[in-house]
Amino acid sequence: MVSAQASSQQTGPEAGPETGPETGAKQRGRGRPRSFDRETALEKAILAFWEHGYEATSVSDLTKVMGIGAPSLYAAFGDKRSLFDEVVREYGTRYGSFGDRALAEEPTARTAVERMLREAAAEYTEPGRPHGCLVIHAATNCTTPEVEESLRDRRNANIAAIESRIRSGIAAGELPADADAAALARHTGAMIQGMSQQARDGAAKEELEALAELAMAIWPRS
Amino acid sequence: MVSAQASSQQTGPEAGPETGPETGAKQRGRGRPRSFDRETALEKAILAFWEHGYEATSVSDLTKVMGIGAPSLYAAFGDKRSLFDEVVREYGTRYGSFGDRALAEEPTARTAVERMLREAAAEYTEPGRPHGCLVIHAATNCTTPEVEESLRDRRNANIAAIESRIRSGIAAGELPADADAAALARHTGAMIQGMSQQARDGAAKEELEALAELAMAIWPRS
DNA sequence: AGATTTCTCTAGCGGTCGATACAGAAAAAA
DNA sequence: TTTTTTCTGTATCGACCGCTAGAGAAATCT
Known part of the structure; x- marks a missing residue:
């Protein structure tokens, strides 16, 4: 957004030169191709931000785990902030989609x-x-309010999606008409957030599963 | 711990010179008294760390809200780390004691x-x-692992305290003998952590109270 | 009053932060 | 080949980080 680097967000020249010449709309550019795989570098960035958070992960940390120099990082992903935005989006599709899938498929x-x-x-x-x-x-502990807000919005949007699903469940008659959709959705969000915190604090999968089962006891008889 | 500044942890010369001369054991020292109230400065530090977290609160931020210079801060509280430790301890007694009180009094x-x-x-x-x-x-997002661990330990200790109280409740016959104390305690911890997250994300008191009421539905009939 | 002790203020230490200028290297285009 | 374009490595930039030396101010002690 800020700089004239317009190619930051594109998928890039599909890694190696072995890719067929007629794959995308805009062929790969003329100059020297980048020497690293953008996808795997992004994956490393996801893991780094995931583990340590936005501010606690320095650009120096990122270049280390991604295996590239700072100028390459800035050329391929823009500044730290836009890299983080892309990381959050990719994280959503690679790791954070189980919630939406459950809401859509069940x-x-x-x-x-x-x-x-x-x-x-x-x-x-x-x-x-x-x-x-x-x-x-x-x-969570962030001196850049916009970053904090963007994840907050995402969390609240997730709870709103749950509430919406519960509302259509009530409309479909699977739940009592007087069920409190907002409270049930908020409860689900709170459980997920609590489970995430406890996973960070060392809880085992079985303990969290017991938590999940326990939490379902609040649901009205269907 | 590090420096020779041995007076960091003591309560200090009780603010102003209007204090009677026979209040404490060790009279106030000989030299120039400090020009600020240690208690209120500590309170400001609590609020700053509470809002922005350990790393996102710089020493410069602290000196601003506490209204003192950096050397005064270091003389009165030690380094940033030990100030934070004291803040956590004080926070526990001033704001975080409601849990222990409930466990002890109910x-x-x-x-x-x-x-x-x-x-x-x-x-x-x-x-x-x-x-x-x-x-x-x-x-939460902390480059100093010891700080992260110290709060993690506190969280897990709180859950352990809840579990212990539930165990004695089972022993006293107020709960079924086959009640899962660990799971109930973990559930309570998860709810509290989820409520805290949602409070940060903008939830109102009434919404969290509805959450609290809802959460109690998992408890076995007594 | 001096002498002594302690605090406060200014100024700045070395280090790291996010971000970039520049020159050389490596590819495609001519 | 030469030219053009793009990427990569080095070497920073100014700003801020946590922290402190040193000098002067303000109290007590003798």
Whole structure:
């Protein structure tokens, strides 16, 4: 947005030169191709921001884990802020989509929430990657208010999506007409946030699953 | 710990010179008395760390809100780290004691947890001060692992205290013998952490109270 | 009064922050 | 080949970080 670097957001020249010449609309540029894979570098950035958060991850940390120099980072991703924005978006599609999937695929609001909580228990304790949720923890202590707000908006939007699903469940008759959709959605959000925090604090997958099961006891008989 | 500044942790010369000469054990020292009130300066530091967290609150921020120069801060509180430690301790006694009080004063584990959740709803949305809980949010994105760990330990100790209270409730017969004390305690902790997060994200006191009431539905019939 | 002790203010230390200028290297285009 | 374009590595930039030396101010002690 800020600089004249217009190519920051594009997918890039598809890694190696082995890619066929007729893959995209705009062929790869003329000059020297970049020497690293943008996708895997982005993945490394996701893991770094996920583990340490926006401000605690320095550009120097990023260049180290991504294996590239600072100028390459700025040329490929823009400044730290826009890299983080892209990281959050990619994180959403790669790791944070289980909630939306449950809401879309499950037949009832209740089973959707139940699956969401159960999958959160697994996602948040998956070995080999940071525990908990990036959206919940990556911008908690932040001197840049806009970054803090962007993740806050995302969290509140998630709760609103749950509430919306519960409302249509009530309309469909799967839940009592006097069920409090807002409270149920907020409760689900609170459980997920609490589970994410506890995953960070060392809770095991089984403990979080017990939590998920326990939490479903508040739902009205269907 | 590091320097020879041994007087950092003491209460200080009781503010003004109007204090009677026979108040404490060790009279006030010989030299120039400090020109600010240590207690109120500490309170300002609590609010700053509470709102922005450990790393996002710079020493420059601290000297501004505390109304003193950096050398005065270091002389009175030690370095940033030890000031934060004292802030956490003071926060615990001034703002974070409602949980322990509920556990100690209520007649049953269930009413203790219920009161704890209800009071958390009020505490975390109290106007005129930062929302949510300092222990939960002040060291989330932290490049100093020891600081992060110290708050993590505090959180886990709180859950352990709840579990212990539930266990004695089971022993006293107020809860079924097969009640899962660990899961109930973890659930309470997760609810409190979720409530704190939502308070930060803009939830109102009434919404958190509804959450607290909802959460109690998981408890076994007594 | 001096002498002594302690605090406060200014100024600045070395280090790291995010971000970039510049020159050389490596590719495509001519 | 030469030219053009783009990327990469070095070497910073100014700003801020946590922290402190040193000198003067303000109290007590003798």
